Amino acid sequence: MTCWGSWANTQKLAAKNWRFELFYWDVAVGLLLFALLAAFTLGTFGAEPGGRTFLEDIQQADLQSIGYGVLGGVFWNIGSFLISAAISLAGLAIGFPIGAGLAWLGGTILGYITEINTTGSSSSNPVLLFSGMAFGIVAIYLSMVAYRRLASQRKGSSSVKGIVLAVLGGLSIAPFYTVTMYGMDPAFGLSGTGKLTPYSGVVCFALGAFLSTFVINPIFMAHPVDSEPVKITEYFKGTLTSHLWGILGGSIWMLGLVVSFISAGQNSTIAYALSNAAPLVGTSWGVFAWKEFKGAPEGTNKILTFMFLLFIAALVLITLSKS
Template structure:
């Protein structure tokens, strides 16, 4: 299978992860006017599963290093498979809530709050799994990211009028819940892999490719429950039927699958990078997706259009804190 052999390549992979994880939500934004997020989400999940299988049977099955996918999955212990499935369930619940918040509150609000919280809590949890990197630099970096989240919330509060604040409060709370749930999925996924040796993984442990497939299956199975409930009792809007999903245009379905594939590309690169960078650093850099999503929201979707000078100054400070924080996270592992 394909593996990363040095830290610098691992960091590059984490930056690609950051771009992918911060950009997939654009596919939901593109289709949201004519296609509810609950309907979009079915195809998004299919996109993740399809990409996990493609990566497992290509990069995960070629070369002389590590175990090929089918050999690896056959020897994986039940407990490690269970952890990867649970990881998929936790991620899916968090991501459904986050996707709903993006649809209602926008990328530049829901993403920095939800994923920012996921970054802060997730780095701490993942550092407990494998203490790799300088903890002082790592947690100062995380502190700067936390400050960026606070600045984003203040900027949003100043920009929106009182009438909008009342309605948006629910989605900020949902973003916070999604963030804490999102922080918990990666440790379960990482615990099933042999992060010390991808070349010759320990018996019962998984390669990143096998872990991703099992994780994606967990997302799919839980989605049958979570999204079905959400269609009948939506957080906003009228209930939906499966008939509406199957009656959707091919382009809508394709956009959802594309969104899942973009996220999946980021995920597999992040898991591969974790072997050299460590789970805390690889996860922390990947969740720098917050910065990418905020840039999309501000520059492309114009979610802060018409903001005054004070709001723009807060947004600039937010971006600078994110950049400085991510820089320290990278430095902590070098």
């Protein structure tokens, strides 16, 4: 939750003139590098007795399991591009909670339905789980209300466009966790062959995200959402610091995915729900660190306070829903 709610800050910490399309090339590199680092360290030296190291796991994996991991990375990558574009237009405190919030809600519901269809039952108490989801929906709505109040003082159409991009990004990201988990073994490689351990799963996921960047990013560069088209030659003019911030951002996000998959086990629905409560963290950065609501109309702070309280209530209920 902390990693997924914080990685987007690196976009703001890069150079002010560093476009998010250029920033994202480095994010894709960071995702793949950290996934490989985790696989060749914890995923190799930490294999349980009777389990498989990373290379052994990849060698025995079937193409279907690998394909699910790669496809999960593609779904996430498309949504992440859209949410990054929304952040560049509407700010971290709005683009992130709307996009990531919808991904959180949609992914949790999809995971619950899949768990029921696969096993015939769920490890979650549906009343508590979906009560938490309801609180999350209201919290996301309040974040949109707060932004509309702030946007009323600004000129331009970036507010509407930013919200639309965030919604589309959230819907694209929603299925990524469930799709990736289809190819993974919840018993960490101890229950059979063909499936992936979490460390191999994240490498396949990162590979899907990395390769799809070469298809998706050129489209965004040629048809940007808020400025002039940008050429790939501009990427090589960036400072070392800007490149490192992007790689760090990808690494932070991938760290979140690694520990989320490790924690999932037989309770992937709850693991996803808790991990994707990242909007609480992301909104906190936008409000308190970046002061995105400074100068907002009177009463906006009360709306934000209620939003935070509802997010916290959602987290508590989701945690208690584990049967």
